[in-house]
Amino acid sequence: MVDVLEHPAAYDLPEHGHEEHHGPTGILKWLTTTDHKVIGLSYTVTAVVMLVIGGAFAEIIRAQLASPNGTLVSLAQYNELFTMHGSVMIYLFAGPFAFGALANIMVPIQIGAPDMAYPRLNALSYWLYLMGSITMLSGFFTAGGAANFGWVAYAPLSNSLNTPGAGADLWIGGLLLTGFSAIFTGVNLVATIFYLRAPGMTMFRMPIFTWNMLVTAILILLAFPVLTAGLIMLYADRHFGTHIFSVAGGGVPVLWQHIFWFWGHPEVYILALPFFGMVTEILAVFSRKPVFGYKGMVFATLSIAALSLGVWAHHMFTTGVVLLPFFSIMSLLIAVPTGIKIFNWIGTMWRGEIWFSTAMLMAIGFVVTFLIGGLTGIYLASPPLDFFTHDTYFVVAHFHSVVMALVLAGMAGLYYWGPKFTGYLLDERIGKIQFWFLFIGTQVFTLPLYLVGLRGMPRRMAIYPHDPQWQFLNDLSTAGAVLIGVSTILFVVNVVVSWKKHPAGDNPWDGQTLEWFTTSPPPHHNFYRLPIIRSERPTWDYNHPEHRSIAHAPAHPSTEDAR
Amino acid sequence: MKVEAKILLGLGVFFGVMCAVYWNWSLENAGGVMMFAGMLLGFLPGGYYYWWSRRMAPRAEDDPNATQAQGAGVVGAFPGTSIWPFTLGMGSFFTVLALVFGIWLLVPGLALIVWALFGGVAESRRGGKV
Ligand code: HEM
Ligand SMILES: [Cu+2]
Numbered sequence: 001m002v003d004v005l006e007h008p009a010a011y012d013l014p015e016h017g018h019e020e021h022h023g024p025t026g027i028l029k030w031l032t033t034t035d036h037k038v039i040g041l042s043y044t045v046t047a048v049v050m051l052v053i054g055g056a057f058a059e060i061i062r063a064q065l066a067s068p069n070g071t072l073v074s075l076a077q078y079n080e081l082f083t084m085h086g087s088v089m090i091y092l093f094a095g096p097f098a099f100g101a102l103a104n105i106m107v108p109i110q111i112g113a114p115d116m117a118y119p120r121l122n123a124l125s126y127w128l129y130l131m132g133s134i135t136m137l138s139g140f141f142t143a144g145g146a147a148n149f150g151w152v153a154y155a156p157l158s159n160s161l162n163t164p165g166a167g168a169d170l171w172i173g174g175l176l177l178t179g180f181s182a183i184f185t186g187v188n189l190v191a192t193i194f195y196l197r198a199p200g201m202t203m204f205r206m207p208i209f210t211w212n213m214l215v216t217a218i219l220i221l222l223a224f225p226v227l228t229a230g231l232i233m234l235y236a237d238r239h240f241g242t243h244i245f246s247v248a249g250g251g252v253p254v255l256w257q258h259i260f261w262f263w264g265h266p267e268v269y270i271l272a273l274p275f276f277g278m279v280t281e282i283l284a285v286f287s288r289k290p291v292f293g294y295k296g297m298v299f300a301t302l303s304i305a306a307l308s309l310g311v312w313a314h315h316m317f318t319t320g321v322v323l324l325p326f327f328s329i330m331s332l333l334i335a336v337p338t339g340i341k342i343f344n345w346i347g348t349m350w351r352g353e354i355w356f357s358t359a360m361l362m363a364i365g366f367v368v369t370f371l372i373g374g375l376t377g378i379y380l381a382s383p384p385l386d387f388f389t390h391d392t393y394f395v396v397a398h399f400h401s402v403v404m405a406l407v408l409a410g411m412a413g414l415y416y417w418g419p420k421f422t423g424y425l426l427d428e429r430i431g432k433i434q435f436w437f438l439f440i441g442t443q444v445f446t447l448p449l450y451l452v453g454l455r456g457m458p459r460r461m462a463i464y465p466h467d468p469q470w471q472f473l474n475d476l477s478t479a480g481a482v483l484i485g486v487s488t489i490l491f492v493v494n495v496v497v498s499w500k501k502h503p504a505g506d507n508p509w510d511g512q513t514l515e516w517f518t519t520s521p522p523p524h525h526n527f528y529r530l531p532i533i534r535s536e537r538p539t540w541d542y543n544h545p546e547h548r549s550i551a552h553a554p555a556h557p558s559t560e561d562a563r
Numbered sequence: 564m565k566v567e568a569k570i571l572l573g574l575g576v577f578f579g580v581m582c583a584v585y586w587n588w589s590l591e592n593a594g595g596v597m598m599f600a601g602m603l604l605g606f607l608p609g610g611y612y613y614w615w616s617r618r619m620a621p622r623a624e625d626d627p628n629a630t631q632a633q634g635a636g637v638v639g640a641f642p643g644t645s646i647w648p649f650t651l652g653m654g655s656f657f658t659v660l661a662l663v664f665g666i667w668l669l670v671p672g673l674a675l676i677v678w679a680l681f682g683g684v685a686e687s688r689r690g691g692k693v
Binding site: 024029030031034059114115117119120121122123126127128130131132134135165166169170172173174176177180195198200201202203204205214216218221222226241257259262302309310312321322323370421437450477492507525530532533534559 | 566567570571573574577578581584588589591593594597598601604612623624625626627628629630631633634638639641642643644645646648649651652653655656659660662663664666670683686
């Protein structure tokens, strides 16, 4: 049925009795739903499954590398493993988790909207993502094995001579599907944020998370079509006899790298900005303060996004055919807005009444880990240093500091918002144990890799010469990976143990933004009533009229039920 | 609507400047073309929004002093449940598999896609489930 919804925002008046919402149940409900919360939950579960799969590949990789001449997997299998580890983590976990999972659930609620602007398109995004994931992973079940050209599929390694076989084509096909899924989600987010805000929710009152999702969505729209076009060219080269990326036919292999990284670097921020947003909100809520420097935060996000579109070739310094000074300067410039963010995060916590919940610990863990990853990135932005470290474990360490920071932030998001969309709290004790495993594990896993990289160990090799300079560091890193594995298991245990145990109530953390105004889980169209919106913290203003001045709201009554 | 328009226009300006600097300095075409296209992605929708923002009455969501009552009226039509996204997704799945396992998979793929497109459009027209 189509619901024609009217303001005032009592979208889901209980007395209207919406029988049609009791429609299909069970599997049919899952197949036919267009409710952003159900779709977002499907995204969340699927993405966490992908994290576990990609994590399992990582554990095998680290087990293989625990000794110099590891025999756990063959050389060919190792190529498949690191390729699929990187691919699953980036394409199937981090991206969809960032813009499909929590964002899908929270953005409409944070701006007081009844759903996403295009609910059926939203459902299509999910199905494309799920089927794309299955397509890519099914490479393992083909005779030639899964794709094995690295997650970046550089030409000429990815042509039909060097990597024939169905696995590579399934990789391309899976990426086409998930790429379209991302584009549709981007369209949906922009339209939702531009057109479905509640009265009074001006752009500069949107929660930072929503802001970051808007910018992420615009980045998606700029970057993903380029990747999709590149993949079609790659497929044509492999099967239709074109020579776009092959020297033999007059093509240019480096063109693939330009196309890939024109998508690939913004993708880093497509992954990161949503988590930045989550952490910003969590730090504010658990410090019981407004976000420090709200507008600065928004402009930092905008400038990070803009700059990120002009730095792609810092991944290509060693090709010798890119404009080094341009890309180096642009890359270094990103450190400025990123520094503003770190500064504002600290400012938000400064003199706050800090509540060290699991979500808060994870968020602080994110800031620390991301700082390590960000600072080492500054080194890599300098071509002379990059020539020295390119394709060594230093680079692997750098981006794992970043992506593990995102995992920490994602966990923070799940502990923070999970109670809102499931209605139940996760166990805080297990959560804190999980945090320490994850945080310490991350450092023990990444920090030795920086050193081993500086000592010259190249990435993407299954066996390495016995060298005491490398050996201990590799063992340490493997130990860290085990700790991370334990933390993931603890998370699953926590979900099972706390299943429907501790009801959350509407506002367990004394939250500030609109999602904490409605029930947990929210009703079908999200709100029975809305508060009047006078600042970027409408729920806080409602619950704490005495603090109104802090939230720089005008003095007249700050609350008014919609009904 | 003004802020929305300005974000996109700002993106267009940024890309325009970057494109000019980069293309003239590096003489490398791939990046130049992609940045030029990025500029258009800023200017086209941004220009459209800007054009509209000058013509339409201010919306309640842009009014800092809006009350909830000000938003009264139709928000939009939201579909309840629909099988067509799933059908379309499966059609796309088979179509992509045709790239790998053979052209015959286009038959179920395209059939599902066409079916879903008709079904989805009919559903919207009738304002309910088909
Ligand atoms: C349990 C945590 C993780 C461990 C132990 C781990 C381990 C590793 C190792 C050892 C490599 C290098 C393989 C080689 O070069 O031979 C690698 C590569 C990679 N990892 Fe991870 N990783 C973890 C989590 C992640 C996450 C969360 C992401 C992204 C969201 C990620 C993305 C990548 C990518 C893109 C590559 C490059 C693959 C390639 O060279 O083509 N990893 N990982
Ligand atoms: Cu980059």
